[in-house]
Amino acid sequence: MKNIKNSVVVFCLMAMVSIFVSGCASSRSGQVYSRDEARQVQTVETGIVESVKQVLIEGTKTPVGTAAGGVAGGVLGSTVGSGSGRTLATVFGALAGAAAGTVAEEGITRKQGLEIVVKKDDGQTIVVVQEADMVINPGDRVRIITSSQGATRVSK
Numbered sequence: 001m002k003n004i005k006n007s008v009v010v011f012c013l014m015a016m017v018s019i020f021v022s023g024c025a026s027s028r029s030g031q032v033y034s035r036d037e038a039r040q041v042q043t044v045e046t047g048i049v050e051s052v053k054q055v056l057i058e059g060t061k062t063p064v065g066t067a068a069g070g071v072a073g074g075v076l077g078s079t080v081g082s083g084s085g086r087t088l089a090t091v092f093g094a095l096a097g098a099a100a101g102t103v104a105e106e107g108i109t110r111k112q113g114l115e116i117v118v119k120k121d122d123g124q125t126i127v128v129v130q131e132a133d134m135v136i137n138p139g140d141r142v143r144i145i146t147s148s149q150g151a152t153r154v155s156k
Helices: 002-024 063-077 083-109
Strands: 043-057 111-120 125-131 141-146 152-155
Touching: 043 125, 063 083, 111 141, 125 152
Parallel strands: none
Antiparallel strands: 043 111, 043 141, 111 125, 141 152
């Protein structure tokens, strides 16, 4: 009965971490603005899309996934054996859980992206990488929006 209870606790911890980590990930979308970009002057240029390539935007790697995985692994390890065996299992579980938590966080926050090559009207060619959350094709006329902090996005 105790093992089942501990397994439920570990499952709940991992579920909460997944929700927390995915909710904290900053967006690289062309359609999402940060709080700092709201109500700020941004420059707009126009151009024609020359090419679009699918890319992968790596996920975040923060201490949150590592810590949560370590806690969950330690709790799970503490259900194994007794005495010094339990202590070793707890330590091993915490280390394995920390490693798994780091990998899980990066995987949860990884996004599909687009590498968009745009020939601006002034003749300059630029590349912008952003989340693949809108359809952009070669030949499309687009706007290149740049914030005062330097963040650039491509929009139709």
